[in-house]
Amino acid sequence: MNKKELIALLKNWQVALLVILVIASLFLIYPHVEDEKLTTNLQYGLDLSDGTWLQMEFQAEVVGFETERPVGEFLADLQKKLDAEIYLVEEDKMEIRTFYTREQLETAFEESGGRLTSYEQGVSKETAEQVKKILEDKLNALGTKDAKVNPLTGLSGVSHYVRVELAGVSLSQAKDIVGKQGRFEIRIHTTGNATEHILYGDAINTVGVPSQNPPGSNSWGVSFTLTEEGAIQLRDGAIQYGATTNPDQHYLEMLLDGRVVYSAPLSPDLAAKLQVDPIRELYASTGTGQVALNDAKNLEIHLRAGALPVEVKVAGSGYVPAALSDYFKTMAVVAFIIAVIAVGIVVFLRYREPAIVLPMIGINLSEIVILLGIAAVIQQQLDLAAIAGLIAVLGTGIDQLVIITDEILHEGRVPSPNIYQKRLTRAVGIIMVSAATVIIAMLPLALMDLSTLRGFAIITILGVLIGVLITRPAYGKIIMAILSK
Amino acid sequence: MGFINYDVNRYTPRQMVVIPLVLLILSLAVLGYNMATTGMPVTPGMDFSGGTAVTVFTSDSPDSLRATFSGYPLISIGEGVNNGKYLKFGPMDDDSLQSLATLIDERYPDAKIDQIGASFGETLQHQAAVALVLSFIGMAIVVFVAFRTFVPSGAVVLSAFADIVMTAAVMTVVGIELSLPTTAALLMLIGYSVDSDILLTMRVLKRQGKLDEKLAGAFRTGIIMTTTTLAAVAAMWAVTYFGNVPVIPEISAVLFIGLLIDMMNTWLTNAGIIKWYMLGRGTK
Numbered sequence: 001m002n003k004k005e006l007i008a009l010l011k012n013w014q015v016a017l018l019v020i021l022v023i024a025s026l027f028l029i030y031p032h033v034e035d036e037k038l039t040t041n042l043q044y045g046l047d048l049s050d051g052t053w054l055q056m057e058f059q060a061e062v063v064g065f066e067t068e069r070p071v072g073e074f075l076a077d078l079q080k081k082l083d084a085e086i087y088l089v090e091e092d093k094m095e096i097r098t099f100y101t102r103e104q105l106e107t108a109f110e111e112s113g114g115r116l117t118s119y120e121q122g123v124s125k126e127t128a129e130q131v132k133k134i135l136e137d138k139l140n141a142l143g144t145k146d147a148k149v150n151p152l153t154g155l156s157g158v159s160h161y162v163r164v165e166l167a168g169v170s171l172s173q174a175k176d177i178v179g180k181q182g183r184f185e186i187r188i189h190t191t192g193n194a195t196e197h198i199l200y201g202d203a204i205n206t207v208g209v210p211s212q213n214p215p216g217s218n219s220w221g222v223s224f225t226l227t228e229e230g231a232i233q234l235r236d237g238a239i240q241y242g243a244t245t246n247p248d249q250h251y252l253e254m255l256l257d258g259r260v261v262y263s264a265p266l267s268p269d270l271a272a273k274l275q276v277d278p279i280r281e282l283y284a285s286t287g288t289g290q291v292a293l294n295d296a297k298n299l300e301i302h303l304r305a306g307a308l309p310v311e312v313k314v315a316g317s318g319y320v321p322a323a324l325s326d327y328f329k330t331m332a333v334v335a336f337i338i339a340v341i342a343v344g345i346v347v348f349l350r351y352r353e354p355a356i357v358l359p360m361i362g363i364n365l366s367e368i369v370i371l372l373g374i375a376a377v378i379q380q381q382l383d384l385a386a387i388a389g390l391i392a393v394l395g396t397g398i399d400q401l402v403i404i405t406d407e408i409l410h411e412g413r414v415p416s417p418n419i420y421q422k423r424l425t426r427a428v429g430i431i432m433v434s435a436a437t438v439i440i441a442m443l444p445l446a447l448m449d450l451s452t453l454r455g456f457a458i459i460t461i462l463g464v465l466i467g468v469l470i471t472r473p474a475y476g477k478i479i480m481a482i483l484s485k
Numbered sequence: 486m487g488f489i490n491y492d493v494n495r496y497t498p499r500q501m502v503v504i505p506l507v508l509l510i511l512s513l514a515v516l517g518y519n520m521a522t523t524g525m526p527v528t529p530g531m532d533f534s535g536g537t538a539v540t541v542f543t544s545d546s547p548d549s550l551r552a553t554f555s556g557y558p559l560i561s562i563g564e565g566v567n568n569g570k571y572l573k574f575g576p577m578d579d580d581s582l583q584s585l586a587t588l589i590d591e592r593y594p595d596a597k598i599d600q601i602g603a604s605f606g607e608t609l610q611h612q613a614a615v616a617l618v619l620s621f622i623g624m625a626i627v628v629f630v631a632f633r634t635f636v637p638s639g640a641v642v643l644s645a646f647a648d649i650v651m652t653a654a655v656m657t658v659v660g661i662e663l664s665l666p667t668t669a670a671l672l673m674l675i676g677y678s679v680d681s682d683i684l685l686t687m688r689v690l691k692r693q694g695k696l697d698e699k700l701a702g703a704f705r706t707g708i709i710m711t712t713t714t715l716a717a718v719a720a721m722w723a724v725t726y727f728g729n730v731p732v733i734p735e736i737s738a739v740l741f742i743g744l745l746i747d748m749m750n751t752w753l754t755n756a757g758i759i760k761w762y763m764l765g766r767g768t769k
Contacts, residue, residue, distance in 0.1 A: 047597075047732065055605065160608070171598050172586040314579050315605035319586070319598040324540075328730050335724035335733065342716035350709045384732035385666055388721065389673075392740065395717030396677055399710040403684060406706040430687045433631040437683070438676030440623035444616040445672055453669045460673065 009481050018474040022366045025373025041376045045383025045455055048329050050322035051146070051167040052174040056312035058123045058131075059099035062158045064092055067114030077112040089124040092117070097127075097310050120158045123310055125151075128159035131308055135164060135178065161315060171319035183311075184302060185255045186234070190241050195253060198237040203230025205280070207303045210296035213283060220292040221285035222300045231278035238266065244275045254284075254302065261302050262286075332387045339391050340365065343398050351405070355482050359475065360401045367397050367471045371463050380462075386455035393463030396438075400431045400467060404476055408483065424476045435468045493700045493756055498764070501757030505750055509647045512654035519657055527653050530662030533610040535603030536560070537574040537582065539589060540731065541596035544568050553592060557585050569729045576603045597731070613668040620672050621649070624679060631683070637690060640758035641682040644750040648678040651750075652743040661739060666732045670739035677714070678747040681707040682755050689759050696763050704752060711751075715744050 009015055030041045046053050067074045075094070079086050082105075084098035096105070102119040109116045123131070128151035139147035146167035151159040166174050184201030208223040226234060237243075243250035247265040254262040262284060266274065273279055284303075286295040320328075340361065348357045368390065375382060382390075407427035408420060438460065445457035516526040531538050543550075547562045550570060558575035565571065577585070582600060589596050601609070625642045632638045649671060653663075661667060688703040689696065722737035724730075 057602075057605065161605075170586075170590050170594070172583060172590045175583050175586060314582065314600075314602065316601040317582075317586075317598070318600060319596075321595040321597065323595050324597055331725060331728040331730045332733075334728070335721045335730075338724050339717040339720040342720040343713050346709070346713050346716045350712075384730065385669060385736065388666070388669075388733045388736040391717055391721045391737075392673060392677075392714075395714035396680065398713040398717070399680055402706060402710050402713065406702075406709075426687070426691065429691075430684050433627065433687070434677075434680045434683045436627045436631075437624045437679050438673075440627050441620040441672055441676030443623065444619040445669065448612050448616055453665055456669045457672075460676075 005481060009478065012474075012477050014470075014473045015477050018363075018366060018470055021370050021373070021470060025370045025376075028373040028376045029369070030376075042372060043376070043379050043381045044325075044329070045381040045386065045452075046165055046318070047320050047384045048325050048332070048382060048387075049167060050320055050325045051165060052169050052171045052319045053166075053317060054164045054174055054178055054314060055152075055316040056162050056164070056178075057160065057315040058121070058128075058162070059311040059313055060095060060097045060123050060127075061100065061105075061119060061121045062089060062093060062095050062124055063105060063116055063120070064118035065094060065109060065114050066092065066117055067112075069113050074112055074114050078108060078114075081108050081112060087124075087127075089126075093124075095124050095127060097123075099311070120154075120156060120160075122154070122158040122160035125153060125157050125159065127310060128153060128162065131162055131310065131312075134308055135162070139164075139166070139177065162312065168322075171317060174319075175314065175317070183256070183258075183308075187253045187255060188237050188241050188243055189249070189251045189253065196237065196241060198252075199226070199230050199233045201303075203227050203233060204303055205230070207300055210286075210293060210300055213285065217288075219285065219288045220296040221283050222296050222303060223281065223283045224303050225280050226282065228278070228280065231280045235274050235278040238271070238274050244271045247271045254299075256302050262299055328384060332384070336387075336391055336394075339394055343395060347398065347402070350402075356405060356479065359478050359482060360398065360405070363401060363471050363475045363478070364394060364397050367463065367467055368394060370466050370470065371459065374462055374466070375459065380458055381455055382459075383452065383455050385453055386459045389456045389459040390463070393460060393467075397463070397467050397471070400434070400472055401475055403427050403430055404472060405479060408476075408479065420480055424480075427476070428472070431468060431472060435464045438464050491704075491752065493704045493752060494697045496757075498757040498761035501753045501760070505647060505754040508651060508749075512647075512651045515654040515657055516650065525663075527657055527663040528660075529606075529610065530664035530667070531573065531599070531606075532601055532664040533606045533613070535576045535601050535606040537577070537585070537598065537600040539572040539574070539593075539596050539598050540729075541570050541572070541589075541593045542568050542729075543570060543593060545570075554585075554588075557581065565729050566727060567729055609665065613663075613665070616672060617649075617668065617675075620675050621645070624675050628679065628683070632686060632690070634690075636762045637686045637759055640755045640762075641679055641686060643758070644682055644747075644755040645675060645679050647750045647754060648674060648743055648747045651746045652739060655742050655746070656739065659742075661735060664735065666736045667739050670736045670743070674740065674743040674747070678743060678750075681711055681747065681751045684710070685751060685755060686759060689763060696760070700756060700760065704756075707751060708748070711744055711748050715741065718744065 010019065028041060032039055071088070075086055075088065082096065082098065082100065084096050086097070087095045089095050102116070105119065106116045132149045132151055135149045136147065139149070148165040150163045152161040152163060153159045164178050186198045187195040188198050190196050203226055205225040205227045210220055210222055212219060213221055241250055243252065243266055247268065251263050251265050253260050264284065270279065284299060286292040286299060344357065344361050347360055351357055371390065371393065404424065404427045407423045442457040442460050445453050446461060520526045547564070547570070550562055550572065551559060554572065558577055560573045560575050563571035574585070586598065589598060624645060628641045629638045652671065652674060656663070656667065684707050685703045689699050692699055718737045718740045722734055722741060725733040725737065
C-alpha cells in the first residue's frame with residue numbers, strides 16, 4: 001500500500017476512530033517502568049495482586065410483618081421476647097439485628113400478636129452503608145493502604161453479605177482486623193463490681209484522633225461526641241447510679257465484646273456539668289507518655305469501629321501471596337502471547353496471505369488494547385477469570401473477522417464497491433446477532449453478585465461491544481482497501 | 486484445512502441428526518443418573534459445596550503435610566508439576582479456620598488460600614443456576630427475534646442446548662467440577678456456541694444461490710471460525726495448566742470441550758435440520 005492510499009484510508013472515520021482509540025488507550029494504560037518493574041494503570045483483582053478477601057454474612061434479617069396492634073407496642077413486645085435490637089425499616093418491614101430462623105420468628109411473631117409475611121437474611125441498605133463506613137474507618141485507622149469494602153445488595157435492597165478486600169495483608173491478619181467484630185458498650189459501676197448498661201456504640205457520633213489535653217502536655221486522650229439520645233442516656237445513668245455525686249466510686253467502663261478496654265471516673269468538672277445538662281462532647285484520657293499515646297490510638301479504634309451494629313460471620317475468604325500473584329501475572333501474559341501466535345498460525349493456514357492475516361491480527365490486538373484502556377478508565381479489576389475472558393475475546397474476535405473476510409471474498413476476489421457494501425452489511429448482520437447473544441448470555445453474571453465472576457462478564461461484554469462498534473467496521477474498510485489492489 | 490474431510494452435502498438430514506441425537510440422550514442419561522445418585526447433575530466443586538482449598542509450592546511430602554494439618558478436616562492432597570500441592574479441607578467453624586490460617590501463615594507464607602462456607606456455597610450455587618437459566622432464555626429470545634421463523638430458530642436453540650448438556654456430561658465423565666469459573670465458561674458457551682449456528686442460518690436463509698453451495702460455504706467459514714477460537718483456548722489451557730495457574734485451565738478446558746461439541750452440533754444437528762427445512766420448503 002502506498003502513502004496516498006494509506007492517507008485515504010485514514011480519512012475514513014471508522015479507521016480514524018480506531019487509530020485514535022488505540023492511541024488514547026495506550027496513554028490510559030500508561031505502561032512505564034517504576035522501581036525497575038513494568039507498571040501500568042491497570043487494576044488487578046485479588047488473585048493477581050497479593051492480599052486477602054473476606055466475605056462476611058450479616059447475622060440479622062429483614063422481615064415483613066402484619067399486626068392488628070399498634071406497631072410500637074408490637075415491636076416493644078418482640079424486642080423483649082427476642083432480646084434483639086429491632087428497627088423499623090419501612091412501614092411493614094423491620095430489621096432484627098440478631099440471627100433467627102424463619103420458624104423461630106414465626107412463633108415469636110404469633111405470640112406477640114402479629115404475622116410474619118416475608119423473611120430475608122441480611123440488613124437494610126442504610127445499615128449496610130453504616131457497616132461499610134465503620135469498616136472503612138477502622139481499616140484506614142490501622143493504616144491498611146488498599147482496602148475495599150462492598151456490601152453485596154440484592155434486588156430487594158437487602159444486603160446479605162459484605163465483602164472486604166485488603167491488599168498486602170495475610171488471611172489471619174485480615175481476620176484479626178475485620179472478621180472479629182466487637183460490640184462496644186459503656187457501662188457504669190453501681191455497687192462493688194456490679195455494673196449497669198448505659199449505651200451501645202451506636203450512641204457514639206464522632207471520634208477524634210488521639211490528642212494532648214492540654215496541648216503540649218504529653219497527656220493523651222481521645223475526644224468523642226455522643227448522639228443527643230446517647231448524651232441523655234449517659235446523664236440519666238450517671239445521675240441514677242450516683243456517678244455525678246461520687247465519681248470515684250462509680251467508674252465508667254468501656255467494653256468491647258464484654259472485655260473492658262477503658263475504665264475511668266468522671267472528672268469532677270464533668271460530673272458537675274452532667275448533673276445539670278446532657279453533655280455531648282466528651283474526652284477520654286489515657287494518661288501521659290508513649291504508652292498513653294498507644295492506648296489512645298487503640299481506644300480511638302474501639303470507639304470508632306469497635307461496634308458493628310450487626311454481628312457478622314465469615315462466609316468465604318481467600319489469600320494470594322505476592323510471589324504467586326506476580327507469577328500468575330507473568331503466566332497470563334505468556335498465555336496471551338501464545339494464544340495470539342496460535343490464532344495467527346490457524347488464520348495463516350487458512351488464507352496463506354500475509355496481506356489478510358497481518359491486518360486481522362493487528363485489528364484483534366487493537367481490540368484488546370482498547371478493551372484494556374477502557375478497563376483502566378472504569379477501574380475494572382482484572383483477575384484470572386477476566387484474563388480468561390480477554391483471551392476468549394481474542395479467539396472470538398478473530399471469528400468475526402473471518403466472517404467479514406469470507407463474506408467479502410465470496411465468489412471471486414474483488415467485488416465492486418456496491419456489492420462490497422451489501423456483503424459487509426450482511427456480515428455485520430451476522431455479527432450483530434451473535435454479539436447480542438453473547439451480551440445477553442453474560443448479562444445475568446454481570447448483574448448478579450457472584451462476586452468473582454463479574455469481572456469476567458464485564459470484560460467479555462465490553463470486548464464484544466468494542467468489536468461490533470469500533471474494530472470490525474474499521475476492519476471492513478481496511479480489508480477492502482487491501483483486497484481491491 | 487486438510488484434516489477436515491467432512492462434506493456437509495454428502496448425507497441426508499436424518500443421517501446427520503442421528504449421531505448427535507444419540508449422544509444427547511446419552512448425555513441426559515449421564516446427568517440424570519448423577520442427579521439421582523448425588524442430587525446434582527454435575528459434581529459441584531468447593532465453590533458450591535463449601536470448604537477450604539490451599540495451594541502451596543513445597544517439597545514436603547503429602548505424608549508430612551498430612552501430619553502438619555492433622556488437627557483439621559483434611560480431605561485430599563493433590564500434586565501438580567513443580568512441587569505444587571493442592572490441599573482440600575472440609576467445612577470448619579470460624580475459629581478453626583482462623584487457627585488454620587495462622588498455621589499456614591507461619592509454615593507456608595506463600596500459600597494461596599480459598600475458603601467458602603457451606604451456606605455461602607449454597608447461595609452461590611443457587612445464583613449460578615439462575616444465571617444459567619436466564620442466560621439461556623435470553624439467548625433463545627435473541628435468536629427467535631433475529632430469525633422470526635420457528636424451525637431455523639428452534640434448530641439454533643436446540644443445538645445450543647445440546648452443547649451445554651453434552652459439555653456438562655463430558656465434564657462429569659472427565660472429572661471437571663462445576664465451580665464458579667466453569668459456570669462462567671458454560672455461560673460463555675451459551676453465547677458463543679450460537680456464533681456458527683447463526684452464520685449457518687443467515688447464509689442459508691438470506692443468501693441467494695444453491696443450497697449445496699451455501700451449506701459448503703458456511704461450513705468453510707464456520708470451521709475456520711471455531712478453529713481459531715479453539716487455537717486460542719488450547720494455547721491458554723496449555724500455558725496455564727502446565728504453569729499451575731488456577732481458574733484459567735478450568736475455564737479453557739470447558740470452552741475447548743464445548744467448542745468441539747459445538748462443531749458437531751452445528752454441522753450435524755443444526756445443518757441437518759436446516760437442510761431438511763429448506764428441502765421441505767422447496768418441494769411445496
